[in-house]
Amino acid sequence: MSAREEPSDLNDLxxxxxxxxxxSPRRRGRLPAPTISRExxxxxxxxxxxxxxxxxxxxxxxxAFQGAGCSISQSAASMLADAVAGKSIPEALAxxxxxxxxxxxxxxxxLEELGDLEALTGVxxxxxxxxxxxxxxxxxQQALESLSDN
Ligand code: ZN
Numbered sequence: 001m002s003a004r005e006e007p008s009d010l011n012d013l014x015x016x017x018x019x020x021x022x023x024s025p026r027r028r029g030r031l032p033a034p035t036i037s038r039e040x041x042x043x044x045x046x047x048x049x050x051x052x053x054x055x056x057x058x059x060x061x062x063x064a065f066q067g068a069g070c071s072i073s074q075s076a077a078s079m080l081a082d083a084v085a086g087k088s089i090p091e092a093l094a095x096x097x098x099x100x101x102x103x104x105x106x107x108x109x110x111l112e113e114l115g116d117l118e119a120l121t122g123v124x125x126x127x128x129x130x131x132x133x134x135x136x137x138x139x140x141q142q143a144l145e146s147l148s149d150n
Contacts, residue, residue, distance in 0.1 A: 017119035021075035026082045029064045036147060038139040042131045047073035049136045051080075053143055058089050065136060072120070072129050077136035079116050089144050096141040103130050 034052035041048050047069030054062040063085045065077040084092040095114075102109040102121055111118045120133045 011122055014119040014122040017116050018071060018075045021078035021082075021116070022071040025065075025074060025078040027064045027085065028066065028078065028081075030066055031062055031064050034064075036143045038143045040135050040139045042069070042073060042135045044128060045070055045073065045132050047132055047135055049073065049077050049139060051077070051136060051139045051143065053140070055089070055147060060084055060087055060089065060092055067136075070129075070132055072123055072132040073135050076120055076133045079120070080136045080140060083115060083117065084140065089148060093141060093144050093148075096137045096144070099137055100134050100141070103134050 030050070031052035031054050033054070035055040037050065037052050039048070039050045047067065049065055049067040049069075052064045053060060063081050065081055067074055067077055083095060087095070098109045099114060099117055099120075102111070102114065102117075103124060105124060111121060114121070123129045123133050
């Protein structure tokens with residue numbers, strides 16, 4: 001156990017979901033020929049994420065992530081991969097915006113539309129860790145926005 005483990009007073013259900021994604025990450029790895037890749041760093045905590053996205057038409061056909069860092073950052077990336085693979089670009093962007101807004105304290109986002117991601121909202125009590133949870137989502141948002149600009 002490192003000193004950078006998940007905050008100790010997260011509620012148990014949230015912690016269980018986060019640890020499950022951390023221990024068994026979904027879609028971890030690299031894609032052979034991604035349409036777009038993004039790398040990001042959260043210097044506050046030392047988290048690193050690389051996101052590969054394969055787009056076909058207006059759909060996210062495949063997606064994979066690689067990274068290192070705390071359990072929050074890595075499980076957030078795993079949840080992202082699970083949540084947006086197969087979605088259309090507008091749907092994925094809407095989810096990314098809803099999630100970042102919820103993490104920044106917005107009450108307008110219904111938590112039920114976030115699925116497993118709701119577990120990460122427990123991290124809002126720890127402002128320093130919010131950047132861990134949103135790192136991969138910001139990369140996704142930047143990547144998809146740059147695609148739709150073209
Ligand atoms: Zn972190």
